[in-house]
Amino acid sequence: MKKFDYIIAGGGMAGLSLAYHMLHSRLDDRQVLIVDRQPKTENDRTWSFWSRESSLYDSILYRQWKELQFHSPGYSKTYALPPYRYNMLRGIDFYQHTQMALRKAPNYHFLYGDVSAVNSLPNGAEVVVDGQAYQAPWVFDSLYLPGQFKPQKGRYRYLWQHFKGWIIETQDAIFEPQAPTLFDFRTSQKHGMQFIYILPFSEHQALVEVTLFTGNLLSDEDYDDALQTYLREVLNLHDYEILETEQGQIPMTDQPFPRFPSPYQMTIGTKGGRVKASTGYAFLRTQHDSQAIVRSLLDHNQPTHIPRDRRRARLYDAIMLEVMDRNGERMAEIFTDLFRNNPIDRIFRFLDEETSPLDEVKVFASVPSRPFIEALFHTGFRSFK
Numbered sequence: 001m002k003k004f005d006y007i008i009a010g011g012g013m014a015g016l017s018l019a020y021h022m023l024h025s026r027l028d029d030r031q032v033l034i035v036d037r038q039p040k041t042e043n044d045r046t047w048s049f050w051s052r053e054s055s056l057y058d059s060i061l062y063r064q065w066k067e068l069q070f071h072s073p074g075y076s077k078t079y080a081l082p083p084y085r086y087n088m089l090r091g092i093d094f095y096q097h098t099q100m101a102l103r104k105a106p107n108y109h110f111l112y113g114d115v116s117a118v119n120s121l122p123n124g125a126e127v128v129v130d131g132q133a134y135q136a137p138w139v140f141d142s143l144y145l146p147g148q149f150k151p152q153k154g155r156y157r158y159l160w161q162h163f164k165g166w167i168i169e170t171q172d173a174i175f176e177p178q179a180p181t182l183f184d185f186r187t188s189q190k191h192g193m194q195f196i197y198i199l200p201f202s203e204h205q206a207l208v209e210v211t212l213f214t215g216n217l218l219s220d221e222d223y224d225d226a227l228q229t230y231l232r233e234v235l236n237l238h239d240y241e242i243l244e245t246e247q248g249q250i251p252m253t254d255q256p257f258p259r260f261p262s263p264y265q266m267t268i269g270t271k272g273g274r275v276k277a278s279t280g281y282a283f284l285r286t287q288h289d290s291q292a293i294v295r296s297l298l299d300h301n302q303p304t305h306i307p308r309d310r311r312r313a314r315l316y317d318a319i320m321l322e323v324m325d326r327n328g329e330r331m332a333e334i335f336t337d338l339f340r341n342n343p344i345d346r347i348f349r350f351l352d353e354e355t356s357p358l359d360e361v362k363v364f365a366s367v368p369s370r371p372f373i374e375a376l377f378h379t380g381f382r383s384f385k
């Protein structure tokens with residue numbers, strides 16, 4: 001039987017973030033075990049996020065921008081971001097950087113194997129890896145084991161953020177390297193809310209991604225068709241080389257994720273509800289969560305003293321999901337009003353759950369009221385009673 005101070009089940013984004021924050025605190029002398037089924041050696045995703053603050057990852061950011069573009073039929077604007085920045089961090093850089101630092105610490109251990117269970121014990125919890133049990137007073141769990149998530153359809157909403165992107169290289173100077181495109185709604189809305197997202201690396205190279213917030217995934221041909229149509233008809237681009245492909249799906253739901261499913265087990269990352277339900281952004285929220293967990297462990301010797309999710313923000317997420325689900329084809333119009341009628345910092349603060357009630361009134365007054373009132377009526381109260 002092997003014992004540790006903390007076991008982190010899942011060494012992906014959330015698990016490595018928590019371990020890395022522990023290493024940068026007075027928890028650096030604890031015995032920590034990080035378990036994953038694989039060493040993270042692939043560039044399997046990139047994380048983008050806006051932020052006003054510096055982070056532990058500033059030295060490995062792949063790009064940082066001070067402007068963002070918004071486009072829809074009939075409306076285009078470039079926003080100056082400061083004091084915010086829009087950041088891009090490549091998965092492979094994050095995995096290499098954090099794993100290298102953690103491996104240098106003799107008391108931080110990696111174990112590669114398949115976790116089949118996280119079990120509660122009288123004074124702690126155990127993680128079963130390839131049939132062998134490992135114990136600790138606390139287990140931090142980012143794993144979805146079969147049967148653990150039970151959707152409650154009818155009470156909560158379930159959409160997917162699903163996307164496919166190409167890193168493309170062009171002969172002509174097409175892209176504006178100083179200004180990514182957060183939303184370009186000049187694309188078909190026949191499947192529901194669909195937009196194009198562009199991260200430019202130079203005038204000749206960019207990640208161009210088609211993204212949907214809908215209940216159903218598309219076929220591979222549908223994503224390809226949307227990308228080809230956009231490049232041809234909006235960017236007037238006929239000649240390009242595809243260097244890399246990124247594809248993924250992120251669950252968007254307002255169903256609460258229990259943070260403490262058993263007395264000494266805490267969920268983190270996606271499993272801990274750190275994906276913002278209405279946007280799919282999780283990276284920065286997970287960093288804040290990791291900081292809060294470390295602070296709680298240092299001050300109280302347990303991770304339970306962390307800020308609670310704001311009730312109001314949960315209600316807004318539920319309403320946004322309902323509006324997207326019911327009014328997919330109107331989202332271009334709704335987002336255009338949102339971006340036309342609000343300064344960008346109010347939108348960021350709203351999505352970061354930092355706004356005052358007055359700011360929130362201004363946000364909701366800036367968009368067509370009917371879909372939001374209907375959404376509130378149909379579901380908002382149902383899930384919050």
Ligand SMILES: Cc1cc2nc3c(=O)[nH]c(=O)nc-3n(C[C@H](O)[C@H](O)[C@H](O)COP(=O)(O)OP(=O)(O)OC[C@H]3O[C@@H](n4cnc5c(N)ncnc54)[C@H](O)[C@@H]3O)c2cc1C
Pocket residue numbers: 009010011012013014015035036037038044045046047048049113114115116142143144246247248249250268269270271275280281282283284
């Ligand atoms: C393609 C993609 C792009 C994204 N882009 C962004 C973005 O730009 N900005 C943003 O904020 N968010 C983004 N997200 C959302 C979110 O940040 C990521 O999904 C993030 O990786 C979630 O972290 P996690 O630790 O919960 O899950 P993961 O990073 O997936 O980590 C889970 C880990 O558990 C391991 N594992 C699973 N089951 C087992 C088992 N039984 N035994 C052992 N190990 C196991 C896996 O190997 C994995 O390493 C993106 C998501 C995807 C899929």
